Amino acid sequence: MVIVGRLAPTPSGHLHLGNAVAFVGAWLSARAAGGRLLLRVEDVDLERARPDVEAAHREDLAWLGLDWDAEVLRQSSRSYAEALATLAPHTYRCTCTRAQIRDTGGVYQGTCRAAGHTEGAIRFRLPDGPVVVHDRARGEVVVEPARTLGDPVLVRRDGVVAYPLAVVADDVRDGVTEVVRGADLLEVTAVQLPVWAALGRAPPTWLHTPLVLGADGRKLSKSHGSTELRALRAAGWTPSDVWRQVSPWLGIDAVDRPEEAVAAFAAAAVPPGPFTAP
Ligand code: GLU
Ligand code: ZN
Numbered sequence: 001m002v003i004v005g006r007l008a009p010t011p012s013g014h015l016h017l018g019n020a021v022a023f024v025g026a027w028l029s030a031r032a033a034g035g036r037l038l039l040r041v042e043d044v045d046l047e048r049a050r051p052d053v054e055a056a057h058r059e060d061l062a063w064l065g066l067d068w069d070a071e072v073l074r075q076s077s078r079s080y081a082e083a084l085a086t087l088a089p090h091t092y093r094c095t096c097t098r099a100q101i102r103d104t105g106g107v108y109q110g111t112c113r114a115a116g117h118t119e120g121a122i123r124f125r126l127p128d129g130p131v132v133v134h135d136r137a138r139g140e141v142v143v144e145p146a147r148t149l150g151d152p153v154l155v156r157r158d159g160v161v162a163y164p165l166a167v168v169a170d171d172v173r174d175g176v177t178e179v180v181r182g183a184d185l186l187e188v189t190a191v192q193l194p195v196w197a198a199l200g201r202a203p204p205t206w207l208h209t210p211l212v213l214g215a216d217g218r219k220l221s222k223s224h225g226s227t228e229l230r231a232l233r234a235a236g237w238t239p240s241d242v243w244r245q246v247s248p249w250l251g252i253d254a255v256d257r258p259e260e261a262v263a264a265f266a267a268a269a270v271p272p273g274p275f276t277a278p
């Protein structure tokens with residue numbers, strides 16, 4: 001079986017070291033297996049397209065020495081009607097407002113599951129109880145997304161397709177066999193597994209790369225501008241410096257070139273993290 005992986009950047013902000021470890025991990029996993037790697041622009045639920053950020057992502061990925069075999073259409077130009085039709089028996093309409101959900105503790109309680117609304121957001125009915133995520137490094141991770149996240153929105157009230165529908169439908173359509181992404185999406189994986197099952201498809205394999213925290217102990221975000229690849233580059237970092245920084249976060253002795261990392265990569269050796277950015 002040919003391994004198919006993907007780089008799936010969301011062009012909402014510049015890539016930082018936390019994104020880098022996920023993208024390097026996805027690239028290494030596909031390359032080490034002699035697989036194919038796709039680039040997919042995850043712009044489906046962005047309020048505003050950011051072509052400048054998207055171009056910067058490509059530049060940053062290329063600067064790191066990451067390449068891809070095929071460019072996939074951007075999400076915003078794809079149709080999700082077919083996947084939605086297949087999922088219909090597992091969905092229901094929800095008219096709850098953000099404020100109402102906040103009042104019930106911030107986790108959607110499935111309030112509209114039996115209401116029979118004919119308009120509103122489209123939600124996916126998660127199975128009750130635990131979902132087991134088989135992670136290539138962490139082993140079996142038990143998550144209870146119905147309790148911690150609640151039924152996900154597949155299509156927003158305004159008709160915009162949401163990430164949990166888009167990403168699974170895309171991975172199905174693109175023939176993706178392995179997903180490598182940040183550990184911040186572990187619970188999301190547990191939400192997506194039942195969606196894969198409802199689409200009647202065998203899920204891909206999963207590998208969650210360690211979270212990278214800022215000096216303040218928080219997950220890297222736009223507020224940690226100094227860890228953006230562009231900022232590091234402006235501060236004199238070379239691609240080799242980035243490789244030396246991120247390779248140990250993927251369970252590899254510090255190496256300074258992509259080819260060396262490919263030879264040394266083993267999914268099972270990827271540590272759980274988290275790590276702190278310099
Ligand atoms: N687009 C997501 C991100 O940039 C990644 C989604 C995924 O890998 O499934 O965080
Ligand atoms: Zn509702």
